[in-house]
Amino acid sequence: MTVVLDGKKLRDKIFSDLKVKLDKMSEKPTLAVILAGDDPASQIYVRNKKKTAENLGINSIVIEYPADVTESELLAKIEELNNNKSITAILVQLPLPKHIDKFRIIDAILPQKDVDGLTPYNLGKLFAGEEPYVYPCTPKGILLLLDEYKIDIDGKHVVVIGRSNLVGKPVAQMLLKRNATVTMCHSHTKNLSDITKTADILISAVGKNVIGEKMLKSDCVVIDVGIFKNSNGKVRGDVDFENVSKIAAYISPVPGGVGPMTIASLMLNTVELFDKIM
Numbered sequence: 001m002t003v004v005l006d007g008k009k010l011r012d013k014i015f016s017d018l019k020v021k022l023d024k025m026s027e028k029p030t031l032a033v034i035l036a037g038d039d040p041a042s043q044i045y046v047r048n049k050k051k052t053a054e055n056l057g058i059n060s061i062v063i064e065y066p067a068d069v070t071e072s073e074l075l076a077k078i079e080e081l082n083n084n085k086s087i088t089a090i091l092v093q094l095p096l097p098k099h100i101d102k103f104r105i106i107d108a109i110l111p112q113k114d115v116d117g118l119t120p121y122n123l124g125k126l127f128a129g130e131e132p133y134v135y136p137c138t139p140k141g142i143l144l145l146l147d148e149y150k151i152d153i154d155g156k157h158v159v160v161i162g163r164s165n166l167v168g169k170p171v172a173q174m175l176l177k178r179n180a181t182v183t184m185c186h187s188h189t190k191n192l193s194d195i196t197k198t199a200d201i202l203i204s205a206v207g208k209n210v211i212g213e214k215m216l217k218s219d220c221v222v223i224d225v226g227i228f229k230n231s232n233g234k235v236r237g238d239v240d241f242e243n244v245s246k247i248a249a250y251i252s253p254v255p256g257g258v259g260p261m262t263i264a265s266l267m268l269n270t271v272e273l274f275d276k277i278m
């Protein structure tokens with residue numbers, strides 16, 4: 001029978017362990033989130049991050065800017081946060097307004113406070129096979145979910161669809177480190193189905209309805225990272241859950257799979273950075 005990978009259940013377990021740890025800490029981490037622009041989804045994500053942090057006992061501040069904020073204003077704020085000893089973790093909510101160079105902004109975050117693990121220092125460490133201060137949140141959440149269900153990674157063929165710095169590239173590196181054989185696919189990949197049919201583990205991070213059951217072999221593991229609204233306004237993932245769940249051994253749902261694991265990883269990273277700084 002297909003096992004549904006329950007990200008909410010694992011998130012709750014991680015939170016209850018974190019709460020116990022945080023309750024015992026005399027000094028608490030402080031997470032600073034920069035939100036620029038008026039993207040409604042980003043506003044909801046940031047509100048949830050703040051609320052979640054505070055429920056766990058992590059201090060949290062949100063610094064908001066209008067959509068016409070300048071790059072130099074954002075860089076000045078990051079420098080101020082980098083130099084502020086009471087701020088132990090910094091997150092810049094993506095996407096940024098189009099006129100802002102997101103790489104310049106992310107590069108400005110001090111690696112020791114880079115809670116998303118996306119600065120060149122932390123990504124560079126990861127790609128070199130060394131230890132970054134923290135691993136990027138969504139890839140970390142995916143590996144925690146696979147490990148929770150004791151899904152073997154060593155020697156498995158993992159097909160990753162999507163090559164963003166946020167998900168596809170770092171998750172591929174983390175899986176390589178765990179001795180998977182990794183194939184990366186993207187929008188220029190020819191004959192995608194021929195490749196996905198050979199996957200023991202498929203990770204789809206696209207944001208479009210791309211995976212049906214005919215593209216997969218029986219008993220594979222399917223991790224759906226994608227999240228978007230279909231034409232009826234319903235939140236869904238990249239995978240045709242109903243049909244794929246008939247043939248997969250394990251499948252992560254949307255919502256309730258990778259999403260809760262991303263926020264769990266963010267909170268874990270906030271505490272890990274604090275432990276490393278202190």
Ligand code: NAP
Pocket residue numbers: 138161162163164165166167168185186187188189192205206207208210225226227228258259260262263
């Ligand atoms: P992204 O930067 O837009 O990357 C999307 C990737 O998909 C690109 O590499 C693109 O290829 C590839 N792609 C597009 N159309 C394709 C197709 N038809 N066939 C194969 N590959 C295709 O997105 P992202 O930031 O990685 O996010 C991906 C999805 O995951 C989004 O839906 C996002 O909302 C979701 N997400 C969810 C979480 C979570 O916590 N659940 C976290 C992060 C992201 P090219 O490189 O060739 O353009």
